[in-house]
Structure formats: structure tokens, C-alpha cells
Amino acid sequence: MKVYESQYKEVHFYPETQLLEEVWYEKSKLMREHEFKEEMLVYVDLLKKHQPQGVLVNSQKLLFTIAPSVQTWMAEQVFVVYPSVGMRYKAFVMSEEFFTHVSLEQHLEEDRTNYFISKTFETREAALACLKRSWQHNFHQGAKSSLYQDLKDLIFLILHDSWHAHFSNQFWLGIKLWAKSCFAPK
Secondary structure (H helix, E strand, C coil), X not given: CEEEECCCEEEEEECCCCEEEEEECHHHHHCCHXXXXXXXXXXXXXXXXXXXXXXXXXXXXXXXXXXXXXXXXXXXXXXXXHHHHCCCEEEEECCCCHHHHHHHHHHHHHCCCCCCEEEEECCHHHHHHHHHHHHHCCHXXXXXXXXXXXXXXXXXXXXXXXXXXXXXXXXXXXXXXXXXXXXXXX
């Protein structure tokens, strides 16, 4: 269901799969920096409202180049929201426009939350197929997983889908504590 539309993009939320899909329009070429930031703040509000487990960013038609200063702003204003909403996956359908593509790659590298698993794709169909395989593996249930399940899911995704795992130091500390508890005398 469509939950937002502007002259630059539309956003859909699919409750049955807990997916938020952001589809950028070619008109994004006309966006100014402040308009892009406004669009991203709307995105943050939608994340908070719908709390998706997965996000698909279809940037095939995105023609706005994300400047380094905007990437820093996003790290401070947008990426920090991901852990609080429980987002686990972020799939990007990449723009064919060279400068936009490069700026999106830098955007992915700028994310320091290290909380979710991300991957880039050439087509929407490939991204959805991969996300669907991930949901079928356990995330479609809508419940928050235990640390044990997170570890199992992370290993599955790395082995089967070549996802790039981006998790925080707190996550890895949790894994270490969990592992110690498994081997502690009972």
C-alpha cells in the first residue's frame, strides 16, 4: 500500500512482509539539498510509524548526487533510527547514473550504525527475490528474534546470499556473551 508520495519519490509499505519500499523518480534530478533532507526526514517518520524489518530502496531513477556533507548528515539524522525500529535488511537497486551510483556506494559506507544487513542489486526483482529468501528463513514471522536466532540468521544469510553483515560492536559483544553462556557450567 502506498503510504507517501511526493514529486521525487513514492513509498509503499507491505505489512505481510514488513517491507518498506522507497521508489525514487527521475525528477529527483531537480532536487535541492534541503528537499532531499526533507524527503529523508519523511522516510525516518515512516520507519518509526511502520517499523519494517526490511527496506528496499529503488534508486534506479534517482538522479540526485548525495554530497559528502549530506552523507554525514544522514549518518547523524537517519541511520541512527535503524536500531530503534528493528530494521534488519536494506536492499538497494542501484542507479545506472555514474555519479549517483558512486554517491550511493559512499552513502552505504557512511552508515556507522552497523546494525543491519545490506546488499545492492541491479534489478528490483533480484532484490525482492533475495529479501523473500531471507524472510522465508525466519524473519517473516514479525517477531523480534533472540540473539541466538540472530546469529543463526546472520550465518544463513552470509552463506546463502552473500549479504554484507554490518553489525555494531554491541551486537558482537552480545554474541560473545551469548557464546560464553552456552559453555558456562550449569
